[in-house]
Amino acid sequence: MLQYQDLNPQLLAAEYAVRGVLTQRAQELEQKGRQIIYCNIGNPHTFLQKPISYVREILSLVEYPELINHQHKSQLFHSDSIKRAREILSYIPEGTGAYSTTMGIEFIRRAVADFIQKRDNIFSDFKRIILTDGASEAAQMVITAIIKSPTDGILVPIPQYPLYNASLKLRGGASIAYYLDEDNGWQLDEQALETSITQARGNGITAKAITVINPGNPTGAVLSYSNIQMIIRFAQKYNLSIMADEVYQENIYNPKHTFHSFAKVMHDMQINDVSLFSFHSMSKGYFGECGHRAAYFEIRNVPDDAFSQLVKLKSINLCANVTGQIATYLMVTPPNPGEESYPVYLAEKQAILNDLREKSIIIGEELNKIPGISVNSPDGAMYAFVKLELPEHMMEIAKSTNSNLDEMYCLALLEETGICVVPGSGFGQKPGTLHFRMTFLPAKDQIINLINQLKSFHLKFTQ
């Protein structure tokens, strides 16, 4: 019989905190009847954020095409939804039930390329776009492709979404941590990057790539144009590929900030010898369609023979789920002004983004009022990475017992209030600092209530 010690040590070493100890305990409590507020994961629809209607109208029609010609169709669906479902099925008469080609359905990849072209005003080649089951799959594919040996590493931010470290451990590569600058709105710091890569070299580790998450998870930071320029120059200097996790590109709340894609900035810099993998997904933004595992990644500056190896890797899984591929198509081709469903679409989109914006402001303002708690007000994404200052004696005890004080704090918070957040140690943090990540997806009044509960808890805990 297979035993624990028979398993791949790389798997045993991988950690994925977003679904770790806290979540397990929360589920246990929930089964005992406790009400849990899940702030641990960016899963908008669990907070009953409604899906964008035109997406679901069209998915419904392509799943059951009999509806398209039904006599009552115009009472059921907007006219442009029917038209678009017809258009989709004209490209794939076999429907949602057939494997697509490996990279994904061609007209969808063409639409993705058009979307990038419009967004950035630069050329995008649909032959370099691969549709995937979520952006996590895409990131793992790149890591699988570029890690050759345990001395190969990838620069990953601290704090970071733990997908990257987990996947690196799983593939037997080294994670080269670089610290984001909390005092400078979680931007990247060139000196910190240089320090990390130099230290890695000292340890015999060769950096092959750098991962950047923009807007940031868990930080909520939006990188400035010049910060991205610096990163690209750094990647060029050290011959690093760039893995640009841009899944929160629609989630920017502070009007002072704009999303700049790595593709666009690299194009502006006229750099074409830095390999770029950029990920986008329908799970975030105002769609929040996590369950559909709908995503794409665009590959730039990779020679044909290397690129074809990524395609082969994807082919072993055959193709991304087709309903998700169609969802991705709908993400990149929303209704146009003048179309029947446009006003509904616009109202739904704005309501969701305005609500998130308001909550990002509340989080930023109210959390900073609690003594011992501080946070960079999230300009983007769906998270705040909240800093804790705990009394000296607690820090000492934690140090001497070698225990994770942030995990203890989060567990106590969960037991006391039912609020489920993720300890900072799950994302990494500067030694000696303590954090937790929380989403601000719950409804506004729930968020306000939650902050009050957190405040009471924190005061009690620190006494």
Next chain:
Amino acid sequence: MLQYQDLNPQLLAAEYAVRGVLTQRAQELEQKGRQIIYCNIGNPHTFLQKPISYVREILSLVEYPELINHQHKSQLFHSDSIKRAREILSYIPEGTGAYSTTMGIEFIRRAVADFIQKRDNIFSDFKRIILTDGASEAAQMVITAIIKSPTDGILVPIPQYPLYNASLKLRGGASIAYYLDEDNGWQLDEQALETSITQARGNGITAKAITVINPGNPTGAVLSYSNIQMIIRFAQKYNLSIMADEVYQENIYNPKHTFHSFAKVMHDMQINDVSLFSFHSMSKGYFGECGHRAAYFEIRNVPDDAFSQLVKLKSINLCANVTGQIATYLMVTPPNPGEESYPVYLAEKQAILNDLREKSIIIGEELNKIPGISVNSPDGAMYAFVKLELPEHMMEIAKSTNSNLDEMYCLALLEETGICVVPGSGFGQKPGTLHFRMTFLPAKDQIINLINQLKSFHLKFTQ
């Protein structure tokens, strides 16, 4: 910039013939206007096999729940479809757009366990069922978990569906080939297994598991009860886990054969110290819903601590696509007699299976009439693994030029007739033998026509 030689050599070494050279050439020809008959892949809906209606009615309703309460709903959907969509959404009010828990939605896993329990009359634990994006993902998860080093290997059949060898190469494990017995209807042969494992040991390779595909891909064979008993005893003797690929369990055409699951046979033998991973999917059977990437795997005889590592592995990808999870639910809970959609369901199911049965018989009878071509009539699955006898001088030339004669044959067949099949070398075959795999999914008259074309081609090619 990333170069070919920078890539993971394990990725470079992986081969996946089902989407290899032949498919690429077929796509090129198609773009030039040639009509191609794709017999290379088991993708039923591309042959316009219609999806089973109740599946699509319900998927349509859960994607767009507004339809459930629409005044015209009963003109659009069967009453039991509406009832079941309501039931599904009562379990997951967040709908298809939210991540589920890692292993999959609980009521669906419970339904899968009930399905196994009913099928085999044995207990199945829903806590040991994981829903995945296709069975390929499940197989890759197991391989990732159990391969520790390049001296770890897995026994894989020759011929085999190339997923297994490709995944093993990718994870840096060794593939230990065992030959299926063509002269004995492609059953497994104990002596062949012993020979393979002994040779592997001689080469310093430790076998960790054995992969068995039943019904067989590419062989179309259905394993007998006693053959499965032999395999389980063999696995017990050498402490091997069993990976049972049972995705074709509904595709059995010869009434002399029955599907016996490994779980059932192992239960009958009262063996509970052999770890078993069994895979099932909605891509095959009479559903053919490949595009939904809907599958599950059941894990038996694995201790909790080892099992939880598989869950962690899945958690890095968050969860299987939720529409696919619901599709899996519908696979394991078809309509019941007395429900409104039952007669339609039954008629659709029987039409598809009868059609496949007729075609399996045609393939078996007609191909064997062509001189130099022979085949074990496929009792199950969707494929025939066809044996070629080519003139001695061709075999000699191929040997001396070190070229794949079967690939040359298949390419010539494609160029001449537009028929796309996969060379036997993509699945493995006994040295000195030549084969190709073809599906019998095209329409019956197309199959008959195709056999005639193949006959003319073969006579011409061998002259």
